[in-house]
Amino acid sequence: MARAIWSGSISFGLVNIPVKLYSAVKDHSVHFHMLHEKDGVRVRQQLVCPLDDEEIDRDEVVKGYEISPDQYVTVTGDELESLTPKASRTIEILDFVGLPEIDPVYYQHPYYLVPDEQAGRPYSLLVAAMEKANRVGISKFVMRDKEYLAALRPVGGVIVLETMHFADEVVQASELEGEMPELKEPTEKELKMAGQLIDMLAGSFDPEQYHDDYREAVMDLVNTKAEGKEYVMPPPVKEEGKVIDIMVALEKSLARAREQKEEAKPSKKPAKKTKAHARAG
């Protein structure tokens, strides 16, 4: 069941199109918990202060930015919160550029933009216009206190919003210059052979044919173990105490409540109380 992650509106010039954001990908990785091998109990992580040599609470922790070795400027959650960009809920298109101009290294995470009920017309108009002009919209928007750069691409009548890295996040290939060995020009013959190898494996892009073999192997292992009943049983924790506690507490509360009720009837003779012999188990 798809659920919208965020809602806002696409805006450029005087145009405003209310939309909802849906993730275009889902996580299929296998998740494990950490158990103590000896007894199969889920382990807990501790925050420890080496100076006090004791466990501390998460709310005793503050963020520190290292401005020089071992010198920190501390910042509290509240201070950071006061800086967060105002949630304006607009995806502001700044430029329309040609799709091939954007190197895929900039792409981060894809989302689908779905128009609100009444925004169908301006939405499909934008899609058609971008397709005709063969251009994509570069925009900025704020989601969950973070500012994003994003490309709005028309794909089969739907706008895909692809978040992008900012320029200063991308390592330019030229920065690898020191790491690359000397690259020589290939010969005609070498090039021809390589070309033939490429032709042999040439085909159209069909993502369905590629499987996450590792993930499938891990799930097979887990399922086989479960069917063979090879699972871990940690020792039972005694919680009978809590149930006994509440039943004792109820008895006391009841006795008090009955006493109060009796005391609230001063004019009555000490009449027969309807007793309830509760043989509590």
Place this chain on the structure above:
Amino acid sequence: MYPEVAVASLSDHIKDQSVVAEPMPAHIQPMLATLSELPGEHRPYAYEYKWDGIRALYFLEAGQWRVETRNLNDVTVAYPELADLAAGLEHSSAILDGEIVAMNEHGHPSFGRLSHRLGLTEAHAAARAVDTPVTYMIFDVLYLDGYSLMPLEYRERRGMLEELGLSGESWKTPPSFTGDGGPVLDAARENHLEGVVAKKLDSPYRQGLRTKEWLKIKIVRRQEFVIGGWTPLRTGAPVVGALLIGYYEPGKGRDGRRLIYAGSVGTGFSEHDRETLARLLESRQRDTNPFAERVPKASVMFAEPELVGEVEYRGWTGQGHLRQPSFKGLRDDKEPTDVVREDIVKK
């Protein structure tokens, strides 16, 4: 339980033919209660505590046991800790009716806690039995040694249930009281139970029916909360859709005490209330979140935590949010910083 009336044993019932030999039913649809006010103290009802858990029927036949829920799902593998109950029964066949409950960290029954045990396969149940142990609260016996007890009156079945003396590490027989249900409801309220069930003393067990012979009296709680934000009823309109409410951590003064988010309340307002509240909150508008943690809602308008409102609710979820909250009005007689979570603070 009823000192005036001697409880008949199974053999007595067999002799006077108030029970009939019949094969054990494969499934039983549990008897259900109707929502009601507490009956007057002279009405012929017995009162039992209402446990917020999963209704479950326990079947024992020829050494094999199983557990079924209200919609007849077999959940035996999910509750391995009930295996020893069969041994404690000392009868060849039996059907018990009860509620499976789990206790939260405050020692109160919590449906939220129990939800971790739902829908488990055998492989997972064993592990879950450790970190979320359950207790089967038994409140009726429907079948014993080849005879159905369902035609018998509640008082008779109750007597026989108590004779069974079922009490073990993971199962108990909670008490039943006659007379005035008021103190029983008070005791339930004080201990944060869902409420009380009143059962008509002469009622047989009516499979699958919701009758007035069993009444459920739910405890409604109420306290003040601080209003820290709101969501509009319609985008852009200055009309409150829901209020975001919270309470302060206990302590003295304002310094360092966090405002804990307790959920959002969207009912209990008149159209006029919604507009008035919007005005009051807009004039207290702030950009940053006054609550200690992120609020899981979209289109939130935050406000300075100056307004206090009274909210009626039915309990707390495992995440610390209110269940079925309903707004009862603004309170100007309480300081926001004095608003704390009342069911925990008074211990």
